[in-house]
Amino acid sequence: MGELKLMKGNEALAEAAIRAGADGYFGYPITPQSEVIEYLMAEKPWERTGMVVLQAESEVASINMLYGGGGTGKKVMTSSSSPGISLMQEGISYLAGAEIPCVVVNVVRGGPGLGDIQPSQSDYFQSVKGGGHGDYRLPTLAPSSVQEMSDFVPVAFDLAFKYRTPVLIVSDGLIGQMMEKVELFDPIPRWTDEEIVEMHPWATNGKPKGGERRIMTSLYLDPHVLEEHNYKLQRKYAEITKNEVRYELLDAEDADYLFVAYGSSSRIAQKSVKLAREKGIKVGLLRIISLWPFASEIINEFTEKGIKGFLSVEMSAGQMVEDIKLAVNGRTKVEHFGRLGGVIHSPEEVLEALEQKLIGG
Amino acid sequence: MTEEIIIAGFGGQGVLSMGKILAYSGIMQDQEVSWMPSYGPEMRGGTANVTVIVSDERISSPTLSFFDTAVILNQQSMDKFEETVKPGGVLLYDPNGISKHPTRTDITIYKIEGARLAAEMGNTKIFNMVVLGAYLKVKPIVKLENVIKGLKKSLPERYHKLIPLNEDAITMGMKNVVKI
Numbered sequence: 001m002g003e004l005k006l007m008k009g010n011e012a013l014a015e016a017a018i019r020a021g022a023d024g025y026f027g028y029p030i031t032p033q034s035e036v037i038e039y040l041m042a043e044k045p046w047e048r049t050g051m052v053v054l055q056a057e058s059e060v061a062s063i064n065m066l067y068g069g070g071g072t073g074k075k076v077m078t079s080s081s082s083p084g085i086s087l088m089q090e091g092i093s094y095l096a097g098a099e100i101p102c103v104v105v106n107v108v109r110g111g112p113g114l115g116d117i118q119p120s121q122s123d124y125f126q127s128v129k130g131g132g133h134g135d136y137r138l139p140t141l142a143p144s145s146v147q148e149m150s151d152f153v154p155v156a157f158d159l160a161f162k163y164r165t166p167v168l169i170v171s172d173g174l175i176g177q178m179m180e181k182v183e184l185f186d187p188i189p190r191w192t193d194e195e196i197v198e199m200h201p202w203a204t205n206g207k208p209k210g211g212e213r214r215i216m217t218s219l220y221l222d223p224h225v226l227e228e229h230n231y232k233l234q235r236k237y238a239e240i241t242k243n244e245v246r247y248e249l250l251d252a253e254d255a256d257y258l259f260v261a262y263g264s265s266s267r268i269a270q271k272s273v274k275l276a277r278e279k280g281i282k283v284g285l286l287r288i289i290s291l292w293p294f295a296s297e298i299i300n301e302f303t304e305k306g307i308k309g310f311l312s313v314e315m316s317a318g319q320m321v322e323d324i325k326l327a328v329n330g331r332t333k334v335e336h337f338g339r340l341g342g343v344i345h346s347p348e349e350v351l352e353a354l355e356q357k358l359i360g361g
Numbered sequence: 362m363t364e365e366i367i368i369a370g371f372g373g374q375g376v377l378s379m380g381k382i383l384a385y386s387g388i389m390q391d392q393e394v395s396w397m398p399s400y401g402p403e404m405r406g407g408t409a410n411v412t413v414i415v416s417d418e419r420i421s422s423p424t425l426s427f428f429d430t431a432v433i434l435n436q437q438s439m440d441k442f443e444e445t446v447k448p449g450g451v452l453l454y455d456p457n458g459i460s461k462h463p464t465r466t467d468i469t470i471y472k473i474e475g476a477r478l479a480a481e482m483g484n485t486k487i488f489n490m491v492v493l494g495a496y497l498k499v500k501p502i503v504k505l506e507n508v509i510k511g512l513k514k515s516l517p518e519r520y521h522k523l524i525p526l527n528e529d530a531i532t533m534g535m536k537n538v539v540k541i
Contacts, residue, residue: 006385006394006515032400117400178423179381179396181388270421346426 010035033107063091073203079105093132097218101160110342118342119173252284309333370434375489385511494534
């Protein structure tokens with residue numbers, strides 16, 4: 001068993017970056033995720049593993065540092081919160097277009113605009129429907145505990161390099177700020193330069209003798225060439241959709257109704273399941289772990305089996321609920337419940353919404 | 362066993378660290394724990410609170426509307442959290458600075474003169490440990506030895522010489538908690 005610690009979600013994420021063998025972290029502070037860079041600066045990973053930690057002059061600069069670092073085959077990461085992630089969207093689109101692996105973490109806060117610093121889940125659309133321009137998708141993981149803030153970092157790096165794509169981790173202020181028990185995984189050594197040359201023949205780490213020049217670009221001026229490039233990306237996204245759907249079912253076997261939730265809302269909904277079961281209401285929880293690719297197939301299966309309805313529980317005005325509706329395609333009831341602007345819904349409110357919108361409705 | 366606690370008072374009273382030590386003590390005896398602070402604008406207004414859950418099972422929601430125990434250390438928190446104690450639950454408070462005392466009859470109310478006792482011990486900073494002692498007397502969810510282990514884990518090494526003082530403060534709290 002690994003080392004047990006009591007840590008904030010943000011701290012666990014930062015420690016996990018070091019342990020995952022990251023080569024560089026580039027970020028700019030913003031509440032509620034500033035502990036990530038604070039922890040890294042205090043921990044001095046450059047002394048532990050040689051990992052670089054740099055406070056960039058802005059979010060725009062940090063995302064472009066990922067373009068440079070990731071382009072050379074290094075494991076690079078940034079984190080921010082909603083307004084900062086909005087600033088990064090141009091860079092993320094370029095990274096997706098140039099197929100550069102990297103990990104971007106969004107500890108979501110209330111919006112739109114500068115919003116507030118409380119937990120929110122209103123960046124779902126931005127995360128999975130293309131926050132930047134162009135036909136691209138980002139594998140997106142949503143941790144719901146401090147443990148997963150740690151565990152998902154190496155998973156995200158694996159996905160990033162397996163598919164040569166930026167990967168998003170979407171957390172929120174609640175998961176970032178709370179402390180829980182976390183079992184830290186054993187450190188993974190950073191790749192040596194030789195290993196990178198061998199593993200990543202696409203990386204721009206110097207023109208090999210007799211080999212072709214390597215260019216990381218998203219610019220293809222000939223539309224037919226760009227179309228071909230887009231088809232290649234789409235084949236990759238199809239592959240990811242086939243292989244990388246992640247979800248968890250809780251108390252779902254005998255359920256008449258299902259809550260569908262991710263991140264902190266899934267924790268709250270778990271409590272609502274308990275409260276409901278005490279009242280004799282058979283409800284379970286489908287916890288979405290990969291926001292994209294989405295767990296449409298399992299939703300389809302429950303629909304086929306005759307589930308009476310789904311309640312999407314999100315701290316937003318209803319974003320993920322659209323993907324549930326697409327999967328259900330009108331065959332059963334789909335409703336949404338969630339508080340807005342950084343207000344955290346209570347387990348009791350979620351249960352009440354189930355009773356009013358689905359059972360009574 | 363699942364114990365859901367809110368600890369609430371002024372910033373600087375050691376509310377968050379008391380919660381942290383409790384959470385660490387839970388880890389020391391292989392339990393699941395969560396610690397969720399108020400971190401928003403309300404914290405900047407001077408009040409601080411933290412929700413701590415210690416459980417034998419996987420913890421669901423880290424934020425709650427109702428609690429098994431409320432530890433209340435100022436009037437604002439009394440106004441806000443007295444009503445959030447579950448029927449049959451526990452309210453523990455320090456009467457120092459409290460003008461409106463709790464009135465509920467469906468819960469058990471305990472009093473600890475934490476501020477006064479800490480001052481008498483010559484160190485007002487151990488106030489939160491006196492309160493923790495009082496809490497552990499009422500709700501012995503974690504063993505004292507595990508609290509000490511938790512203290513060792515959560516305090517930087519240079520403060521370990523203060524552990525005996527903290528232990529005395531906990532004992533003081535245990536001895537002086539009064540049921541109302």
